[in-house]
Amino acid sequence: MTLKQEFRPAVIVVGASRGIGKAIAEVAARDGATVVLVARSPEDLQAVAAAIQKAGGEAFTLALDLTARDAAARLEDFLSEKRLICDVLVNSAGYGLRGGAATLPLDEQLGLIDLNIRVVTELTPRFLPGMVARGRGGVINLGSVASFTPGPFMALYYASKGFVRSFSEALHQEVRRAGVTVTCVAPGPVSTEFLEKSGANRAALFKVLPKLDAKYVAERAWRGFKARRRLVIPGTSAKLAILVSGLLPSAALLPLIGRLQLRxxxxxxxxxxxxxxxxxxxxxxxxxxxxxxxxxxxxx
Ligand SMILES: NC(=O)c1ccc[n+]([C@@H]2O[C@H](COP(=O)([O-])OP(=O)(O)OC[C@H]3O[C@@H](n4cnc5c(N)ncnc54)[C@H](OP(=O)(O)O)[C@@H]3O)[C@@H](O)[C@H]2O)c1
Structure with missing residues (x-):
């Protein structure tokens, strides 16, 4: 038996301690996948892993700040130590900031770019070559309805999700014939800590849009990925919001979003x-x- 045959495929979920990432890890584990849960909070990760194991699944945890410069290398080391291969990568770690770019702290704005863009950009191409070589697996990237328009007073967040969607859709095309799938999931508001932490739940825009359950989003994401979809937009309200934002000219859309986002x-x-x-x-x-x-x- 070669060394390579000893390695087992796993679903690596970054941002798995809570919210949408946790829900996707649970859905994947229920589907029979071995999951690796990555985030900063060890206790929360342990709790997610314990629940998965209790339900008969297999889960490993790795407490890691993904913005650390050696994070991706440490993740790779962890996988080889556990004899695991990244079969599916789920990029769900991310945060948002509400407020004017001129007033929000610069370090928080740069931190958002680091987590929402640089980490996704580093992890995806790091694991993609192996997937292409094996002709299976893929990547689920968490975009947002925000990826479809500029968003005054959450400018960087919307721009970061625009990057994620553009990057993911292009990669989908690049690797689909190799048997690898890259799926971008673009939900509207989801009931997670993200809304409170980003301040989004205090904006009128997020109050008018109905909030989805993280489990619902996770099931749609996993099902869409397995069906080899390029883009998954969970929920009718998100689809409608994207349709309306595509129909309105920027001169009308941008002031509208700005008014709905700043109180x-x-x-x-x-x-x-x-x-x-x-x-x-x-x-x-x-x-x-x-x-x-x-x-x-x-x-x-
Ligand atoms: N909730 C929404 O309304 C919504 C809508 C559309 C798209 N999204 C996107 O969906 C993704 C998941 O959002 P969510 O709602 O599940 O957010 P969440 O509940 O706040 O969860 C974020 C996850 O990312 C992890 N994380 C944050 N910073 C990290 C870091 N530096 N290193 C490692 N892990 C880190 C957090 O764990 P630790 O704190 O333990 O590190 C947590 O597991 C995000 O990309 C978000 O932009 C969310």
Whole structure:
């Protein structure tokens, strides 16, 4: 028996300690897959693994901050130590930030790019060559309905998901004939900690859109991936939101999203230190602009 034959295929879920990642890991394990659960919180990972094992599945855990520069290498080392192959990679770790790009802390904005874009970009091509060589498996990347439009006051989050969808759809085309599937899952709001942590649940936009259950999204994602779909949009409301955003011209869509995403008592995106209600929304943006800025601004 060669060394290679001793390795077993596994589904690697990054962002598996809670939310959509946890739900996808549970669905995959129920389907008979050996799962590797990756996130930062060891206790939460252990709890997910224990539940999977109790239900008769097999789960390994790896507590890892994916933004650490050696994270991908440590994941690879862990897999070879456990004699596992990344058959399916699920990129579900991610976070959002609501607010004006001019006022949100820069380190948090760069951190979002690191997790939502760089980590996906590093992990996907790292495991893809093996999948192509074996002619099986693939990648599930968590995009969002936000990937279909720019999103004022969650600008980086929307842009990061735009990247994920574009990257995933292109890769789908590149590797599909090799027997490998890359699926982008693009849900609307899902009831997870993401909504609270990102501040999205305080925006009117996320209040009007119905929230999906993480289990429902996970089942759609897994089923769509197995059916070799390029794009999975769980739920009718998400499909409608994408349709409407595609029909509206940007001149109408962007102010609408901006209005639905920033609340009156949020800090004003111009950085004046006042609330949005008392500042730019009231049309006073010129009144507080420093005179030096006004003097330098040229009519274009
Ligand atoms: N919820 C929604 O409304 C929604 C809608 C559309 C798309 N999405 C996307 O779906 C994905 C999953 O979202 P969710 O709702 O499940 O979010 P969530 O409940 O906040 O879960 C995020 C997961 O990512 C892990 N994570 C965060 N930072 C990490 C890091 N530096 N290293 C390793 N793991 C890290 C978290 O675990 P630890 O904290 O333990 O590390 C957790 O397991 C995200 O990409 C999100 O953008 C969410």
């Amino acid at each position: 009156g008592n949020d800090p004003c995106p111009c950085g004046s230190g006042k609330t949005f209600r008392d500042c730019c929304r009231a049309g006073r943006s010129q009144r507080h602009a420093p005179s030096e800025t006004r003097a330098r601004s040229l009519p274009l």
